Amino acid sequence: xxxxxxxxEVVIDYEAIAKQESFKALVRKKNxxxxxxxxxxxxxxxxxxxxxxxxxxxxxxxxxxxxxxxxYSAGLFLMxxxxxxxYVAKANSYDKEAKAIIAEYENGGGRR
Amino acid sequence: xxxxxxxxxxxxxxxxxxxxxxxxKRTSSASDFYTAGGGLTGWQNGLAIAGDYLSAASFLGxxxxxALFGFDGFFFSVGYLVAYLVVLYIVAEPLRNLGKFTxxxxxxxxxxxxxxxxxxxxxxxxxxxxYMIAQLVGAGALIQLLLGIDYWIAVLIVGVMMTTYVLFxxxxxxxxxxxxxxxxxxxxxxxxxxxxxxxxxFSIATMFREMATATDNGAAYLxxxxxxxxxxxxxxxxxxxxxxxxxxxxxxxxxxxxxxAQTARSSVIWATWIVGLFYILTIFLGFGAAAFVGKxxxxxxxxxxxxxxxxxxxxxxxxxxxxxxxAVAFATILAVVAGLVxxxxxxxxxxxxxxxxxxxxxxxxxxxxxARIGSITIAVISILLALGAQxxxxxxxxxxxxxxxxxxxxxVIIYTIYWKRFNTAGAVTAMLTGLISALAIxxxxxxxxxxxxxxAIFVGEPLIMLTNPALISVPLGFLGGFIGTLLSKxxxxxxxxxxxxxxxxxxxxxxxxx
Numbered sequence: 001x002x003x004x005x006x007x008x009e010v011v012i013d014y015e016a017i018a019k020q021e022s023f024k025a026l027v028r029k030k031n032x033x034x035x036x037x038x039x040x041x042x043x044x045x046x047x048x049x050x051x052x053x054x055x056x057x058x059x060x061x062x063x064x065x066x067x068x069x070x071x072y073s074a075g076l077f078l079m080x081x082x083x084x085x086x087y088v089a090k091a092n093s094y095d096k097e098a099k100a101i102i103a104e105y106e107n108g109g110g111r112r
Numbered sequence: 113x114x115x116x117x118x119x120x121x122x123x124x125x126x127x128x129x130x131x132x133x134x135x136x137k138r139t140s141s142a143s144d145f146y147t148a149g150g151g152l153t154g155w156q157n158g159l160a161i162a163g164d165y166l167s168a169a170s171f172l173g174x175x176x177x178x179a180l181f182g183f184d185g186f187f188f189s190v191g192y193l194v195a196y197l198v199v200l201y202i203v204a205e206p207l208r209n210l211g212k213f214t215x216x217x218x219x220x221x222x223x224x225x226x227x228x229x230x231x232x233x234x235x236x237x238x239x240x241x242x243y244m245i246a247q248l249v250g251a252g253a254l255i256q257l258l259l260g261i262d263y264w265i266a267v268l269i270v271g272v273m274m275t276t277y278v279l280f281x282x283x284x285x286x287x288x289x290x291x292x293x294x295x296x297x298x299x300x301x302x303x304x305x306x307x308x309x310x311x312x313x314f315s316i317a318t319m320f321r322e323m324a325t326a327t328d329n330g331a332a333y334l335x336x337x338x339x340x341x342x343x344x345x346x347x348x349x350x351x352x353x354x355x356x357x358x359x360x361x362x363x364x365x366x367x368x369x370x371x372x373a374q375t376a377r378s379s380v381i382w383a384t385w386i387v388g389l390f391y392i393l394t395i396f397l398g399f400g401a402a403a404f405v406g407k408x409x410x411x412x413x414x415x416x417x418x419x420x421x422x423x424x425x426x427x428x429x430x431x432x433x434x435x436x437x438x439a440v441a442f443a444t445i446l447a448v449v450a451g452l453v454x455x456x457x458x459x460x461x462x463x464x465x466x467x468x469x470x471x472x473x474x475x476x477x478x479x480x481x482x483a484r485i486g487s488i489t490i491a492v493i494s495i496l497l498a499l500g501a502q503x504x505x506x507x508x509x510x511x512x513x514x515x516x517x518x519x520x521x522x523x524v525i526i527y528t529i530y531w532k533r534f535n536t537a538g539a540v541t542a543m544l545t546g547l548i549s550a551l552a553i554x555x556x557x558x559x560x561x562x563x564x565x566x567x568a569i570f571v572g573e574p575l576i577m578l579t580n581p582a583l584i585s586v587p588l589g590f591l592g593g594f595i596g597t598l599l600s601k602x603x604x605x606x607x608x609x610x611x612x613x614x615x616x617x618x619x620x621x622x623x624x625x626x
Contacts, residue, residue, distance in 0.1 A: 012619060018609035027616050031530070038201050042354070045194045049187070049350045052336040053343030059335045065320040067335055069183055073190050077388055080193050084384040087200055088377045095373065098617040 017105045026097050033090060041083060048072060116432050117258075120439035124296075128277065128446065131288040135281030142479035145282035146213040146458050147368040152287060154375045158382020161366045163290025165192070165387055166297055167448040168250055168418075169510060172441055174391075175424075176417025178398020179410055182323075182333035184340050185398055189391035191353030196384050198358040203522075206529045206615035208367045208376055214455075215364055215521060216463045222528050222611045223536045226468045231543045233463035235520040236361045238547065239513045240456035241494055243360075244449060246509040248498035251445040254418065258438045263502050271495040274449040278457065278487045283369060286450045293440070293447040298390060300440045304421070305393045307428040308400035319399060326403040333402070345579055349511070352582035356514030359521030361455040362448075373618055400424045416507065453490050461486030504569065508559035511580050512550065518582055519546030519589035527593050529615055532608045538597030545592025546585060553581035 017023050051058050051072075058069035143149050152160065170192065177185025211218035216232035248267055255266035277285045312319040324331045329338060340346040357363060370376050401410060401420035404427045413419035422441065426434035461482040466474050474482070524542045527534040554560065556575035562568035578584070613619060 012613075014610035014613045015606060017613045017617070017619070023613065023616070027612065030616065034201050038198070041194065041197050041201075045190075045354060046347070046350065048190065049343070049346045053340075053346050064317045065324040065331065065334060066317065067183075069336055070320075070334075073186060076190055076194055077392060080197055081384060081388055083197055084200060084381060088381055091205065091377055092374065095618075098619075102617060102619055 013105075016108075017101065020101060020104060020108075022097070022101050022104060026094060026101060030094055037083060037086075041079060044079060045076060048076065114431050114435060117435035117438060120435045121259075121442060124292075124439050124443050125273070127292060128273075128285075128289050128443070131292070132277050132281035132285040135285035135288065138284055139280075139282040140480070141476055142213075142462070142483060144284065145480055145483045146365070146454070146462065148283040148287055150369060150371045152369045152375075152379070154370065154378030155382050156287065156291060157366065157370050157375070157379035159294045159386065160287040160290040160369070161363070161379060161383035162386040162390070163287075163292075163294035163297075163447045164362055164366060164451045165383065166294065166390055166444065168247065168254070168441060168445045170390070170394075171297060171301075171444055172250075172254070172418040172421055173416070174394045175397035175401060176410065176414070176420040177339075178394055179401035179405070179420040179424075180407060180417045181339040182327075182329065182398075182402075183336045184338050186395065187336070187340070187346070187350065188353065189394050191350050192357065193384075193388050193391050195354045195357035196380075196387065198354055199363065200380055200384075203358050203364070203525055204367050204376065204380065205373060205618075207364060207525070208373060209615050209618045210529075210611060211368060213365070213368060213462050214458045215361060215525070216459065216467075219524055219528050219539060220467075221614070222534075222607055223539050225536050225539075228536055228539045229463050229467055231540050232521075232524070233459040233468075235516060235543050235547050236459035236463075237456055237490075239359075239361055239516050239521075240452050240459070240490065241497065242509045242516070243362075243513040244452050244456070244490075244494035245497050245501055246506045246513070247445060247449050247452065248494060249501050249504070249506045250418070251442075251449070252498065252502065253414075254441060254445070257414065257419065258422070258442075264499055267495060267498050270445060270449065271491060271498075273446050274453055275488065275491040277446070277450045278453045278491070279484055282483070283454060286447075286454055287369060289443075289450055290447040293443040294386065296440045296443055298386065300425070300437050301390060301393045301397065303433065304400065304425055304428065304437070305396035308396040308404075308424075311400070311404065311428075319396075323399050323403065326399075327407065342577065344583065345577070348578050348583035349580040351586060352511060352514045352518055352580045355518035355522050355582065355586055357517070359517030359525065360514070361459065361517075361521075362451040365451075365455045365458065397421050397424060400428070404428065453487055453494075456490035456494075457483055457486035460489060508554065508557075508579075511559075512554050515550040515554070515580065515582050515585055516547055519550045519585035520544075521546070522586070523589040523593050527597075528611070531597075532605060533597060533603055534593070534608075535597050535600050535602045535604070537600035537602065538593045541596025542589055542593025545596075546589030549588040549592075550581050550585040553578065553585055557581065 062068045062071050139145055174188050207218050210221040216229045219232050220229050251270045252263045252267040256263045277289055327333045367376055401424040405423045410417050410420045422437050425437035465482050520543045524539050558574040558579055560569050561572045561574040565571050
């Protein structure tokens with residue numbers, strides 16, 4: 001970053017970064033991942049009250065006295081842990097791309 | 113009250129005060145006060161998030177609900193945990209990349225407008241106050257029960273303690289109180305769960321087999337439907353849990369307390385595992401209480417079932433475990449209310465006073481002073497309201513806080529990050545529609561109106577049968593923001609691109625490094 005800036009704030013040309021193809025690609029990729037996952041886990045979650053309120057499917061016994069509703073709920077717990085780790089792995093890889101995007105902008109003459 | 117009980121209470125009070133004294137020496141700037149200078153490590157912040165998240169409602173409330181209603185109580189555990197994914201996938205990182213101390217900071221990163229900031233601060237303060245009153249009334253009743261002291265003294269003890277942490281130690285002290293509490297809570301819960309499993313020969317199958325006959329509900333105890341019989345209402349409640357969490361100010365504030373996005377993420381992994389394991393263990397707490405304490409005794413101690421976990425500890429571990437669990441419950445309440453005071457104070461002092469009244473022209477010293485005055489104000493108001501609300505059934509206040517968080521805060525967060533056309537008018541209408549509709553629907557709901565005297569605040573027929581307004585108020589919040597945006601021609605694409613770049617790359621965060 002420029003050392004001759006007197007203020008702490010560095011002037012960044014956001015417009016220039018937003019126009020970079022690499023940035024657009026990252027945002028597209030990120031948003032499609034985040035939202036498709038969100039739709040999936042919210043659907044899986046909302047199926048629980050829908051199934052328990054309007055059907056008897058989850059009331060049936062799965063193992064001994066353990067009914068499917070507990071298995072389904074356990075699945076939601078596993079899903080939460082799994083998606084948590086998936087998110088962190090994905091986000092760390094997006095971080096690398098974001099760094100590359102900023103480097104590209106700094107070298108590409110957005111500022112001179 | 114026994115010697116062991118006094119010992120545990122004094123130990124917890126002493127330990128947290130030492131932490132506060134230590135933290136007070138490190139609290140000199142506004143950033144120290146609100147965000148612990150962003151200096152927490154991943155596991156520390158993860159434990160602090162868990163400490164904020166696992167309120168007395170989670171520990172005492174869910175254990176009691178599972179004990180009394182079987183699976184229907186466990187709905188809360190599932191909802192609160194999955195809610196974590198909404199925070200993680202949609203809210204946490206953009207919030208962190210755009211904001212400084214508060215939710216309003218994040219929204220005004222795009223719309224630098226006093227009305228937007230004021231409305232965001234208003235919804236934050238409303239949520240915090242409702243949540244605080246519910247926590248304080250619950251705390252008062254609990255400590256009254258545990259220590260045999262008057263309700264008003266109990267509320268004052270908790271009130272003075274929480275104010276002390278926040279006032280002197282700011283976010284550093286508050287975080288450490290939350291960390292200590294999270295560790296104690298997990299320890300207590302694991303010990304009780306272990307003792308419950310011991311009784312069932314360490315077999316989940318045996319536990320379920322015995323639970324099928326342990327209560328007077330028979331096998332129905334193991335299935336949903338004991339408490340929630342209205343499908344629409346159940347769905348509405350589960351919506352409130354999952355979207356509300358993502359808008360709760362004291363949870364959102366925890367993403368500003370670490371230095372970078374990677375640390376924020378590692379703290380989230382810690383928190384998700386701890387919180388998830390805790391919620392799994394609520395099954396053992398609840399089942400154990402139902403089997404070894406029994407419904408009559410649980411209800412006799414507290415009609416809402418809040419004493420189920422302490423009574424179970426007493427039944428399985430005697431006086432020492434009972435005293436320990438009561439002290440943990442006390443620490444739980446302290447940690448959560450301290451977090452709430454801090455988020456309320458940030459809205460009042462940073463947003464309303466610092467940014468709107470003083471227009472950001474405020475020295476570091478004045479900021480810290482304002483933060484302290486704001487903390488006292490929030491604390492005093494909530495203590496006074498809690499003293500007045502003793503006889504009120506306040507359980508609905510928590511669901512109301514969740515609904516406002518989900519209906520007023522979440523739509524505006526999502527639109528700010530993801531919708532290019534969104535504008536100032538949309539932001540204000542989104543928040544006001546969510547806030548007002550949640551309040552209005554609750555005002556005509558069975559929480560407030562019930563034909564049976566004493567069951568609710570007023571005697572009469574509710575206009576709407578939803579006990580939780582989320583099913584209506586959350587879509588209304590989104591719709592309000594949408595219509596408000598379209599009604600105003602204003603639109604600033606350049607500003608959106610800036611926000612988009614910041615949110616996705618975190619480029620501006622380096623500039624505010626501590």
